[in-house]
Amino acid sequence: MNSLCGVCRQVLKQDPFCGAVFVFHNKRRTSLKILAYDGQGFWLCMKRLSVGRFRKFVSPHGHQISALAAHELQVLLVNGDPKMINAAPLWKPLSTQ
Template sequence: MIQLTPQMRILVAVEPVDFRKGIDGLTKICRQRIKSDPFSGCVFVFCNKKKTAIKIITYDGQGFWLCQKRLSQGTFQWWPDKSQSGICPLAVHELQLLIWNGNPQNAQVAPQWRKILTEF
């Protein structure tokens, strides 16, 4: 089972990929387009051209996990602009919103940390 933790590095591929690709094809994209090691433990997120499905791949130390979500209706509302470099980093809560077809950029969530007051 995959557990997403705040320490995980999550990288979203901006360009759509051919979803006929499996683990080997997606790890090749990680190396060539994203310029990242697929064995690093990062979580890599890809979408198809129609934006009706996403694939997530990660390495857990023993092997690769490949997950896919295909929407039964419509398309994913948000995906990074092509004006960005080949990747877009996300926080865990943003990936969770993306999986539920939300918009990570418009979400109103608490800041990731708060300054601790030293005086009472």
Template sequence: MIALPPATKVWLACGATDMRKGMCGLAVMAQEVLKQNPHSGAVFVFRGRRGDLIKLLWYDSQGFCLFSKRIDRGRFVWPMSQTGTAHLSASQLSMLLEGVDWRRPQRTLRPALAG
């Protein structure tokens, strides 16, 4: 994955998206469904009906980039929202792409050694 600036906004389209859509179709969805400017530099994430495929749309000031990932086992964790959108941080997006439940990440803390 290309490193994104820390202040990059990440928008998820809750629900299922037709994965046959390409750059133009997803840009229209970002504008009309998510009510966001697709040229804003934000990352827009869409998930297919089966849950094992996601597409990311990003405008890098020169043009649109379209990334896709199909997970071999399991499904991508996806929120259900009344508004149809969800906002994530760049670190939550990284967890999502790794197949980690970004809503409740488990932190492993080792106890401090008594000295």
């Protein structure tokens, strides 16, 4: 956990205490680790595939950091491509007229 917090601070330039959920994969993309701070302590979750690899997921601009919505993380965890799902928009403005 401490090393992933260090990666958040030094490599990603993000505060691991900010309430965001950080998702990391290993070089072979056979496992994902999810780091989250809940206000009292850190949670570390890991999923390792028994067969295959997770899809390579980077932002459309090729950056290492990508923002994911909750439903996109769910798709990633079942080895889907979060950017290929055809989901409804997260927020839809309403007309006041």
